[in-house]
Amino acid sequence: MHTIQNYINGQFENPSNNEWLDNYCPANGEIYGQIPNSSKDDVERAYQAAELAFPSWSKTTLDERSRILIKISELLEANIQQFAEAESKDNGKPVSLAKAIDIPRAASNFRFFGNAITQFASESHESVGQDAINYTLRQPIGIVGCISPWNLPLYLFTWKIAPAIAAGNCVVAKPSEITPITAFLLGNICNEAGLPKGVLNIVHGLGKITGQAIVEHPYIKAISFTGGTKTGAHIAKIAAPMFKKLSLELGGKNPNIIFADCDYKGMLETTVRASFSNQGQICLCGSRIFVEASIYKKFKTDFIAKVNQLKVGHPSSEATQLGALVSKQHLEKVLNYIDIAKKENGNILCGGNQVIIKDYEGGYYLEPTVIEISTNDCKINQEEVFGPVVTIMPFNTENEVLHMANAVRYGLSATLWTSNLKRTMRLTNQLQAGIIWVNTWMLRDLRTPFGGIKASGVGREGGFEALRFFTEAKNVCIKY
Ligand code: TXE
Numbered sequence: 001m002h003t004i005q006n007y008i009n010g011q012f013e014n015p016s017n018n019e020w021l022d023n024y025c026p027a028n029g030e031i032y033g034q035i036p037n038s039s040k041d042d043v044e045r046a047y048q049a050a051e052l053a054f055p056s057w058s059k060t061t062l063d064e065r066s067r068i069l070i071k072i073s074e075l076l077e078a079n080i081q082q083f084a085e086a087e088s089k090d091n092g093k094p095v096s097l098a099k100a101i102d103i104p105r106a107a108s109n110f111r112f113f114g115n116a117i118t119q120f121a122s123e124s125h126e127s128v129g130q131d132a133i134n135y136t137l138r139q140p141i142g143i144v145g146c147i148s149p150w151n152l153p154l155y156l157f158t159w160k161i162a163p164a165i166a167a168g169n170c171v172v173a174k175p176s177e178i179t180p181i182t183a184f185l186l187g188n189i190c191n192e193a194g195l196p197k198g199v200l201n202i203v204h205g206l207g208k209i210t211g212q213a214i215v216e217h218p219y220i221k222a223i224s225f226t227g228g229t230k231t232g233a234h235i236a237k238i239a240a241p242m243f244k245k246l247s248l249e250l251g252g253k254n255p256n257i258i259f260a261d262c263d264y265k266g267m268l269e270t271t272v273r274a275s276f277s278n279q280g281q282i283c284l285c286g287s288r289i290f291v292e293a294s295i296y297k298k299f300k301t302d303f304i305a306k307v308n309q310l311k312v313g314h315p316s317s318e319a320t321q322l323g324a325l326v327s328k329q330h331l332e333k334v335l336n337y338i339d340i341a342k343k344e345n346g347n348i349l350c351g352g353n354q355v356i357i358k359d360y361e362g363g364y365y366l367e368p369t370v371i372e373i374s375t376n377d378c379k380i381n382q383e384e385v386f387g388p389v390v391t392i393m394p395f396n397t398e399n400e401v402l403h404m405a406n407a408v409r410y411g412l413s414a415t416l417w418t419s420n421l422k423r424t425m426r427l428t429n430q431l432q433a434g435i436i437w438v439n440t441w442m443l444r445d446l447r448t449p450f451g452g453i454k455a456s457g458v459g460r461e462g463g464f465e466a467l468r469f470f471t472e473a474k475n476v477c478i479k480y
Contacts, residue, residue, distance in 0.1 A: 002033040004180050004204055006042055007187035009049035010197025016041045021177060021206070026092030026324035027315050029362025035180045038205035043172060043213040046201035047220060050143045050170035053198030058140045058168040060196075062118050069114030069166055071193035072186075076107040079189070083154065083182055088315045090181040091153060092324030092364065093278055095316050106154040106182075112446045113162040113466070120167075120467045132479045138471040140168030141245065144222040145214040147207075147235075148183075150176035150326050151281040151386075157183050160224040161200060163466035171200050172220060174211050176227075178327055180204050207231065215239055222470065225249070226283075229384070229410075229455045236458075247459035247469050249283070249451055251384040252412030254433070255405035256286030256441075260295045262417035263439065268299075272306050274415060274441040276368045279322050280388035281330075283456075284413045284435070284442060288381055289392040290401050296394040300372070303392070304350050307368050312355045314363075322388060324364045331364040334387030338369060341380035346391070347372040376404040384410065398423060406432045412452035415441050434460070 004023065005012040015036035023033035036042070057065075076083060083106075084099035093102070124135035146160035157175050164171050175183035183202055190200055203210055207227075215223055215238050222245035225235055229250040239246050256274055258267055274286040291299045315323035325331045331354070338352050351369030368388040373381055381391045395401040405414060413435040416427055428436050434452040437443065450462035459469060 002181070004033060004035040004184045006036050006038060006046070006204055007184070007200070007202040008042070008046050009052075009201065010191055012187060015039065015205070016045070023090070023180065024178075024327065025089055026326055027089070027363045028360045029328065029364065032089070033181070035177060036204045038203045038210045040209070040213040042203050042205070043210060043217060046172045046203045047143060047217055049198035049201050050172055051219070053196055054140075054142060054170045057165075057170055057196060057199050060168070065166055065168070066114045066118050068193050068195050069110045069117075069162060072189055072195065073107040073110035073114065075189045075193055076103060076110065080104070080107075083185060085316075086181045086185060087153060087179075088323070090179045091150060092315055092326055094320045094323045096318060096320070097278060097323075102152060102155045106158040108446065109155070109158040109162040113166040116163075116463065116467060117166040120464060122473070127477075130479075132477055134475055134477045137474040137476060138167075138468075139474055141221050141470060141472055142169060143220050144169045144171055144224065144470060145217070145220045146171055146173040147211050147214060147223065147225045147227065148173075148175050149227045150178040151278060151283070153179040154182035154186065156226050158186075159461065160226070163461070164224070164470045165195075165199055167467050167470040169470055170198060172214055172217075173200065173202050174205065174214060175202070177204065177206050177210075212238075218242065221245065223247070224461070224469070232457060245469065247451070247461055248457040249461065250412075250455060250457040251386070251410055252283045252285075252452060252456050253288060253382065253384050253408050253410045254284060254286050254413045254415065255408075255431075256289045256415045257401055257405060257417065257427070258289065258291045258295070258299065259418040259420070259423070260292045261419045263419065264295075266439065267417045268302055268306065270441050271303065272310070275390040276307070276310060276322060276388050277442070279325050279366070280368075280390070281326060281386055282442075283386075286415045286441060287385065287390050288405075288408075289390055290395050290404060291392060293394040293396050300349065300392065304370060307350055307370055310368050312357075312365050312367060314357055314360055322365075322368060325366055325387060326364070328364055330387070331366060334366060334385055334389060337380060337383070337385045337387070337389060338371075341371045341373075341378070341391075344378045344380060345374070346378065346380055349392070351388070376407055382408055398427070402427060402430055406430075409455040410452065411454035412456035413437065
């Protein structure tokens with residue numbers, strides 16, 4: 001059993017109310033630790049520490065900030081095994097996945113923004129004929145709040161924190177109460193890297209108490225949030241009348257559109273990955289698969305054959321491709337969606353059942369599930385399931401599939417498989433999504449803007465977009 005503590009002012013401390021929450025291991029369903037059930041008072045303490053640190057941190061040279069961020073990145077890399085195992089135990093994802101994706105990406109986030117801040121420049125405009133020059137100051141906002149979810153715990157936590165502190169802000173952050181461990185471990189790394197105390201403060205606890213206290217805090221001036229669409233709407237309601245800057249990365253229900261003229265082998269392999277990576281718990285997963293009618297039958301046979309080969313198992317086994325879902329509650333939600341699909345006359349082509357793993361009977365395992373549907377507007381094809389469940393359906397024309405792809409409340413990402421350039425240009429222009437992949441999936445370049453439209457959120461993170469979000473632009477006009 002471990003005990004997680006809050007990280008405030010560079011030190012670890014218990015919650016002031018001494019209340020605790022259970023930390024579950026999804027691989028066996030057992031309680032394996034305790035985490036603070038922090039109150040408003042702890043958030044206030046974190047805020048005070050951040051406020052104290054801000055005057056000095058915001059004036060720290062870019063070189064120095066960059067050096068510290070890169071040091072954090074190196075320390076994460078040096079401790080990759082410990083972090084990957086901790087992430088896997090907390091989240092249920094295979095250790096191999098945490099080692100290949102989550103922890104390297106968390107390290108990249110610090111390295112990337114450590115470098116990016118040294119290249120971040122603002123503009124000046126000479127007002128010709130008016131004897132004046134304007135220049136833009138990009139100043140840190142002050143104290144900002146970062147709230148992250150459980151699906152890619154350290155990966156998404158650091159995606160927010162790294163640009164926030166690189167830009168000179170001090171942070172009050174809350175990881176998901178379901179997966180707190182790697183954020184807890186990050187505190188030691190920050191101390192070791194020489195991050196001044198109070199620059200980053202991590203408060204653990206429930207969304208509706210600890211998270212809400214961050215959002216409601218009168219002097220936390222910006223909120224960067226990744227999580228469910230419903231929570232995002234709730235946060236926006238609180239933050240809007242307080243005029244806070246908001247970046248909301250919310251859910252997705254992303255189309256994966258497959259034309260007959262695509263590179264079939266590459267498409268098939270990538271589509272399996274886009275459907276079931278991280279047990280389908282990635283907001284970018286292509287959960288709605290549309291296949292051109294002429295190859296639909298072949299695709300169906302080949303795809304199901306590949307999905308049936310996927311190995312569901314304990315996260316620490318090297319052979320495991322799908323680990324456990326994150327929580328009992330989430331497993332029940334996903335199973336409930338499979339039931340809904342059945343009632344809607346969805347045809348379960350494979351999967352659909354919970355998996356019991358010997359010696360880990362209490363774990364939250366589920367078969368990768370493929371459901372054939374006949375209408376675009378059924379619930380299973382419209383609502384975010386966020387598990388190892390995809391739908392498939394044929395289409396006949398480009399216009400028909402474009403219409404179906406867009407007829408959903410979300411607009412995070414879309415994937416397109418075709419070798420026709422004109423079609424690529426037509427569709428990428430018209431697909432309603434913030435991110436479009438053509439003949440690939442999840443190929444990430446951290447310089448690119450990242451975010452969604454419609455119910456998938458507002459604002460963009462990534463590259464200079466994130467540094468713009470975490471700074472205020474101030475125009476200075478000098479008449480000479
Ligand atoms: O997320 P929540 P949940 C989707 C997915 C999932 C659904 C619900 O469909 O099934 O959302 O998941 C904090 N004020 N995604 O309920 O609650 C919370 O503590 C401030 C998509 O687990 O949105 C956690 O740190 N904060 C998503 C974070 O918000 C609050 C990834 C996210 O949790 C809060 C995860 C409040 N009132 C789920 N209430 C993606 N876009 O990748 C909760 N939180």
